[in-house]
Amino acid sequence: xxxxxxxxxxxKSYRSQVFxxxxxxxNKNLILIGGLNGxxxxxxxxxxxxxxxxxxxxxxxxxxxxxxDKNATYSKFLTRAFNGNADADSPMSISVEFVDEYNDGxxxxxTWYFDRNKVWDDESIHxxxxxxxxxxxxxxxxxxxxxLEQNFVPPHLAxxxxxxxxxxxxxxxKNKVEQVKTAIDNxxxxxxxxxxxxxxxxxxxxxxxxxxxxxxxxxxxxxVSIQELEERxxxxxxxxxxxxxxxxxxxQEWQAIQDRMVTLGGADGSIASISTLATEINEHEKHLxxxxxxxxxxxxxxxxxxxxxxxxxxxxxxxxxxxxxxRKWKRECDALRPQREKFxxxxxxxxxxxxxxxxxxxxxLHSAICSAWESLFSPPPANCxxxxxxxxxxxxxxxxVHEQYERSRVGSREIAEKMEEIDLLERRLxxxxxxxxxxxxxxxxxxxxxxxxxxxxxxxSQRDTCxxxxxxxxxxxxxxxxxxxxxxxxxxRENSRYLENEPTNSLLHRAEKIxxxxxxxxxxxxxxxxxxxxxxxTHVFRELSHKRQVSRITLEKDATARLLSIDxxxxxxxxxxxxxxxxxxxxxxxxxNISGANAPLVVDTPLGRLDSLHRENILRxxxxxxxxQVILLSQDEEIDATQYQxxxxxxxxxxxxxxQDMGNGIGQTTAHEGYFGEGNGxxxxxx
Numbered sequence: 009x010x011x012x013x014x015x016x017x018x019x020k021s022y023r024s025q026v027f028x029x030x031x032x033x034x035n036k037n038l039i040l041i042g043g044l045n046g047x048x049x050x051x052x053x054x055x056x057x058x059x060x061x062x063x064x065x066x067x068x069x070x071x072x073x074x075x076x077d078k079n080a081t082y083s084k085f086l087t088r089a090f091n092g093n094a095d096a097d098s099p100m101s102i103s104v105e106f107v108d109e110y111n112d113g114x115x116x117x118x119t120w121y122f123d124r125n126k127v128w129d130d131e132s133i134h135x136x137x138x139x140x141x142x143x144x145x146x147x148x149x150x151x152x153x154x155x156l157e158q159n160f161v162p163p164h165l166a167x168x169x170x171x172x173x174x175x176x177x178x179x180x181x182k183n184k185v186e187q188v189k190t191a192i193d194n195x196x197x198x199x200x201x202x203x204x205x206x207x208x209x210x211x212x213x214x215x216x217x218x219x220x221x222x223x224x225x226x227x228x229x230x231x232v233s234i235q236e237l238e239e240r241x242x243x244x245x246x247x248x249x250x251x252x253x254x255x256x257x258x259x260q261e262w263q264a265i266q267d268r269m270v271t272l273g274g275a276d277g278s279i280a281s282i283s284t285l286a287t288e289i290n291e292h293e294k295h296l297x298x299x300x301x302x303x304x305x306x307x308x309x310x311x312x313x314x315x316x317x318x319x320x321x322x323x324x325x326x327x328x329x330x331x332x333x334x335r336k337w338k339r340e341c342d343a344l345r346p347q348r349e350k351f352x353x354x355x356x357x358x359x360x361x362x363x364x365x366x367x368x369x370x371x372x373l374h375s376a377i378c379s380a381w382e383s384l385f386s387p388p389p390a391n392c393x394x395x396x397x398x399x400x401x402x403x404x405x406x407x408x409v410h411e412q413y414e415r416s417r418v419g420s421r422e423i424a425e426k427m428e429e430i431d432l433l434e435r436r437l438x439x440x441x442x443x444x445x446x447x448x449x450x451x452x453x454x455x456x457x458x459x460x461x462x463x464x465x466x467x468x469s470q471r472d473t474c475x476x477x478x479x480x481x482x483x484x485x486x487x488x489x490x491x492x493x494x495x496x497x498x499x500x501r502e503n504s505r506y507l508e509n510e511p512t513n514s515l516l517h518r519a520e521k522i523x524x525x526x527x528x529x530x531x532x533x534x535x536x537x538x539x540x541x542x543x544x545x546t547h548v549f550r551e552l553s554h555k556r557q558v559s560r561i562t563l564e565k566d567a568t569a570r571l572l573s574i575d576x577x578x579x580x581x582x583x584x585x586x587x588x589x590x591x592x593x594x595x596x597x598x599x600x601n602i603s604g605a606n607a608p609l610v611v612d613t614p615l616g617r618l619d620s621l622h623r624e625n626i627l628r629x630x631x632x633x634x635x636x637q638v639i640l641l642s643q644d645e646e647i648d649a650t651q652y653q654x655x656x657x658x659x660x661x662x663x664x665x666x667x668q669d670m671g672n673g674i675g676q677t678t679a680h681e682g683y684f685g686e687g688n689g690x691x692x693x694x695x
Contacts (some may be wrong), residue, residue, distance in 0.1 A: 009113065009160050010608050010637040012141075014059070015103040020051040021667065022678040026193075027052075030660050038631055038645065038658045039639045042684050043665030049641035053612045054089075056170055059102035059118055061163045062133070066165055086120055092674035096126050106160050111141040114155055146232065161607045164194035168600040169607045174589060174616030177190040192541070195599050196533045201526050208519045209234070212503075226263035227506055227671065230499040237492040244485040251478045257493070259472060261292065262467045275464035291438050296433040297475055301424045304479070308486060320610065321413065328406050330393035335403065337392055343383045348381050400500040421433040461474055487530065499552065500524065536600070538563050544598035545569070552590050552625045561594075569595075589616050616644040623651075631658040649685030 011029055029039055044050045057065035063082040080088075090100050100120045107113030115138050121130040147155070156162050161169055193199055213231050228418040266286050309442075355377070356370065363372070398406065481488040503520055545561040549571075559574040569591075571579045575691050600607070609630065631640045640647070647655070662683040668676050 009105050009108055009606050009693065011056075011106040011639070012107045012111070012113070012611075013103070014052070015101075015412065016051075016055055016057065017102075018094040018098055018100040019049050019055055019102060020089050020091065021675045022051065022055075023091055023093070023676055025677070025679055026661065027679065028661075029639070031111075032635055032637055032660065035631075035634050036658055036660045037634045037636060037638055038655060039637065039660055040652070040655075040662040040683055041639065041641045041679070042647070042662065043641070043667070043677075044643055046675075047070075047665040047667040049643075049665065050172070050612055051643055051677070053170060053172070055330045056100050056104065056610060057087075057166065057433075059116060060161075061166065062118060062131070064163050068163055083128050085120070087126065088367040090122055090126055090128070090440070092672070093670055094678070096122055096124050105138060107138055107141065108608045113138045114147075114159065116142055116152065138312075154260065161605055164197075164199055165600075165603055165605060165607075168195070168596050169605070170610040171612070173593065173611045173614040177264070190601075192534070192537075195603060196537060198530055198533065201530060205523050205526050206238075208523045212516050212519050225345060227499070227502055230495060230502060234492065234495050236501060237488055237495060241485065241488050241492060244481055244488065246479050248478065251474055251481060254472065255478065258467055262286075262464070262471065262553060265463050265467065268460060270368060277443075285440055287419060289437060289468075292433055292437050292440070293471070293475075296430065296437065299426060299430045299433060300479065301482075303430060304483065306423055306426060308483065325413070327393065328409055330391060331396050331398055332406055333389065333404070334392040334396060337388050344384070348378070351381075356538065398505055400497055408460065534565060538565070540602055541598055544602050545594050548597045548601070549591070549594040549628070551629050552594060553587070553624065554621050554625070589618060590622055590626070597629070605637075608639060610639045610641075612641040613646065614640045614642060627651075627655065631655070634658075644684045647684075649683075652683050652685065 011033060013029065014027045016025045016222075018024075027041075028441065039054060043047060054069065057069055066080075066082050066085065085122070086100070094100070100122070101117060103115065103117040105113065105115040115136045117134045117136075119132045120128055120135075121132075123129045124439070133152065135147040135149060135152050136143040137145050137147065144500070153162070209231065282333075319601065356374070401409070404510075503516075542561055542563045545563075547560075549558060549561055550556075557573055558571050558579060560572050562570050562572060564570065573579055600609075611630075614630075615626065618626065652659075662681065663679045664682045664684065666678050666680060670676050670677075
C-alpha cells in the first residue's frame with residue numbers, strides 16, 4: 009500500500025493544499041518534501057495521524073517523537089490546529105487516500121466543525137472504496153478500524169512507520185526500556201489483549217449481577233479491588249512515564265550546560281576540570297541510583313520472602329508436591345474410567361455360560377465388577393492430598409513456585425555489601441561536589457562560570473528530586489503490582505469455586521478461561537518474537553551503522569537491548585545523538601519489517617544529527633526496497649542541493665514548502681513542486 013493523496017483544508021498553516029504522490033516505479037520510490045523550520049513539515053505528519061486515526065491519534069503522536077502538550081485534549085488540539093485566518097463557519101478537513109499497486113484502496117475524509125469562538129464543536133467521517141483510482145461506494149465509519157487493520161496500518165503500529173527521525177533517538181537510551189517495551193507490546197498486540205481482558209472482566213461482573221449466590225458479594229468486592237488496583241497502577245505508570253520524560257529533559261539541560269563549560273576553553277584547565285568532574289558526578293549518581301534500586305529490590309522483594317517462617321514455607325511446598333501427585337493420580341483415573349463401560353459391554357455380550365446366567369445373577373455380577381473397578385482408584389495414593397488449595401495454578405506454575413523460592417534466598421552479607429557500595433558512592437559524590445565548589449571561573453569577572461555553576465546546581469537539585477520521586481513511584485508501583493497479582497489469584501480461586509457450584513454460569517466459566525489464557529499467552533508472545541526481533545535488529549544495524557565491531561544485538565525479557573561483540577562481550581553503547589538516532593531507527597525498522605504490514609515510510613527530520621557516512625547508509629537503506637513508498641520531510645541542511653542530485657535517480661516527486669507571515673503570529677503554507685536549489689545549484693531560502 010502507498011499514500012496516493014493527502015488534502016488539507018484550514019489545518020494549521022495550510023489553508024488549502026493537495027499533495028499527490030505517484031506510485032513507485034523501477035528504482036524510484038522516494039518523495040521529498042522540503043521546508044525550513046516552522047514551514048509546516050511536522051504539520052504534514054500530524055495531519056496524516058489525525059486523518060487516519062482521529063482522536064486515537066493523541067495516544068500515538070508522542071510515541072512517534074512528535075511534541076504534544078501533555079495537557080492537550082483532542083478538543084484543545086483541534087482548536088489550536090484550526091487555521092487562524094479561516095472563517096468560523098468554514099470547517100477544517102483532512103483527506104487521506106491509500107491504494108495498492110492496482111490503484112485499489114480506500115479514501116478517508118474527516119471534517120471538523122467549530123463554533124463562533126472557533127472552538128471545536130462536531131466531527132464527521134466519510135470512508136470510500138477506491139477502484140482504479142476512482143472513489144466508488146461508501147462505508148460505515150465504524151468499519152474504519154477494521155479497514156485500517158486489514159488493509160493499511162492500525163494505530164498501534166503507526167509509530168513504526170510514521171515518525172520524527174531525530175526525536176525518536178530517545179528510544180535508544182538504556183533507561184528508556186519502558187518505551188521499547190511499549191513499542192513491542194503494541195507490535196505484538198498485547199495492548200489489544202489487555203483491553204480484551206478488561207472487557208471480559210466487565211462482562212463477568214455484569215452477568216454475575218443477575219445471579220443470586222452466597223459468594224457473589226465476595227467476588228464483587230474482589231472485582232472492585234482489582235479494578236481499583238488496576239486504575240491506581242495505570243495512574244502510577246503514567247506518573248512514572250512523566251517522571252522518566254522529565255528526567256530526560258533535565259539530563260539534556262545538564263548536558264547543554266556542560267557543553268557550554270567545555271566551549272569556554274580555559275587555558276588553565278579549570279573548565280575542563282569542571283566538565284570532567286561533572287561527568288564523573290553524573291555517572292556516579294546513576295550508579296548510586298542503580299545501587300539504591302537494587303537494595304530496594306533486596307529489601308522489598310527477596311527479603312520479604314525470607315521473613316516467612318521456614319515451617320510455613322515447607323508446609324506450602326509439601327502441599328504443592330501433594331497437589332501435583334493428586335493431579336497425576338486424577339489424570340490416570342480419568343484415562344481408565346472410559347474403558348469400564350467398554351469392558352462391561354464386551355463381558356456381558358459373551359453368552360458361553362452353562363447354564364446361562366439369570367437376570368439377578370447378571371445384576372449381582374455387574375455390581376461386583378463395578379465395585380472391583382472402583383477399588384482400582386480408591387483410596388488415592390498416600391502422597392496425595394485430600395484438598396487441592398491451588399487449583400488456580402497450572403502444572404507449570406506449580407513447578408515454578410519452588411524455583412522462585414530458591415531464587416529469592418538472600419543473606420545478610422549480600423545486603424551489607426550493597427549498603428557498603430552505596431556508602432562508598434555517597435562519600436565519593438560528596439567529595440567531588442566539594443571539589444566542584446572550589447573550582448574558580450575562567451572569565452575575568454567570574455560571573456559567567458558562577459552562573460553556569462549555579463545553573464548546574466539547580467539542575468542537579470531538580471534531578472535529585474526527580475529521582476527521589478521516581479523511586480517512590482516505582483516502590484508504590486511494585487507494591488501495587490504484587491498486591492494485584494495476589495488479588496487476581498484470590499479472585500481466580502473464588503471464581504473457580506463459584507463456577508463449580510453454579511453450572512448455569514458456563515459462559516462465565518468460558519470468559520474466565522479466556523482471561524487466564526491471555527495471562528499465560530502474553531509471556532509466550534515475547535518468546536515467539538523476541539529472538540526474531542533481535543536478529544532483524546542485528547541485520548538492520550549492520551547496514552546503517554559504520555561500527556563493524558557489533559556482531560549481534562540481543563533483547564532481554566525486560567526489553568533491554570544489548571550490543572555484543574564477536575566473542576559475546578557486551579559493548580558500551582555510544583550515547584551520541586547520531587548513534588542514538590541510528591539505534592532507534594534500527595528498532596523501528598526491525599519492528600516494521602517483521603510486522604508484515606505493507607506500508608509506506610513517512611519520516612520528519614530524517615537525518616537529524618547524523619554524520620555523512622551514516623546519512624549515506626540510512627538513505628541507501630530507505631531507497632533499496634524500491635517497492636516501498638518513502639516520504640521524507642527535510643530541511644535544506646539535511647538533504648541539500650548536492651545530496652538532492654545524488655538521490656535524484658530514486659526520487660519520484662518533490663515538493664518545496666513556502667511560508668508567508670500573515671500577521672498576528674499567523675502564517676500560511678503552500679507547497680509547489682520542486683526542491684531546494686533545483687535548477688540553479690543554490691539553496692533557495694524563503695523569508
